[in-house]
Amino acid sequence: MPVSSTLLVRGESEMRALGARLIVACDRGAVITLQGELGSGKTILVRGALEAEGISNGVRSPTYTLVEYYPLQRFAVAHFDLYRLSDAEELEYLGYRDYLNATTLCFIEWPQRAGDYLQAVDLQVEIEYDPAGRRIRLIAKSEWGLGLISRLN
Numbered sequence: 001m002p003v004s005s006t007l008l009v010r011g012e013s014e015m016r017a018l019g020a021r022l023i024v025a026c027d028r029g030a031v032i033t034l035q036g037e038l039g040s041g042k043t044i045l046v047r048g049a050l051e052a053e054g055i056s057n058g059v060r061s062p063t064y065t066l067v068e069y070y071p072l073q074r075f076a077v078a079h080f081d082l083y084r085l086s087d088a089e090e091l092e093y094l095g096y097r098d099y100l101n102a103t104t105l106c107f108i109e110w111p112q113r114a115g116d117y118l119q120a121v122d123l124q125v126e127i128e129y130d131p132a133g134r135r136i137r138l139i140a141k142s143e144w145g146l147g148l149i150s151r152l153n
Contacts, residue, residue: 003140005149010133015041018136019048025151029075029104030144031120033111036127038083041134042109045125046079049107053077066094080108088115123148 009015022032022045034042050056053072066085070077078099085091091114099106100120111118123145126137140146 003146003149005138005153007136007138008130008133009041009136012041012044015044015134016048016051019045019050020052021152022148023049023052023077023105025148026075026105028144029102029106030122030142030148031100031106031108031118032123032125033118033121034107034109034125034127035111036134037129040127040129042125042127043081045127046077046107046109050077050079066090067096067099069099075102076104078104078106080106082108082110082113085110085113088113088117091117121145 007018009018034045036042050070053070053074055070055072066081068079070079080096082091096117108114108118111121111124121141124139124141126139128135128137138149138152140149
């Protein structure tokens with residue numbers, strides 16, 4: 001099943017534009033994981049997605065809160081940053097399962113810290129440094145993720 005697409009993003013404005021394209025292509029809630037080193041642009045991508053939906057004030061990294069929730073018109077967005085998660089079991093206390101539904105689009109930074117708690121991923125976004133900017137690899141993990149990559153292309 002894993003089908004992927006790779007693209008090059010040159011700068012913050014292009015990363016925001018990619019986030020906007022992602023959310024516009026979404027037709028329902030799903031789980032999108034974001035992997036990359038510190039400062040690689042994960043939060044910038046989510047910020048671009050939220051700005052495309054009209055949220056321009058108060059979009060911040062949930063590094064300390066672990067999750068920020070944004071109710072939108074078409075669906076809600078839950079932005080998780082698991083970098084400071086000390087134990088994957090903390091996700092239960094956050095009520096993370098309540099966010100995993102067809103009406104909430106979950107962007108999850110540092111998904112590897114979730115351990116076995118994160119099973120059903122639809123799209124994996126890998127961000128790597130590149131001399132020309134950032135190399136983005138979109139990997140479909142479900143039929144929905146496959147459709148999303150098709151809509152983006």
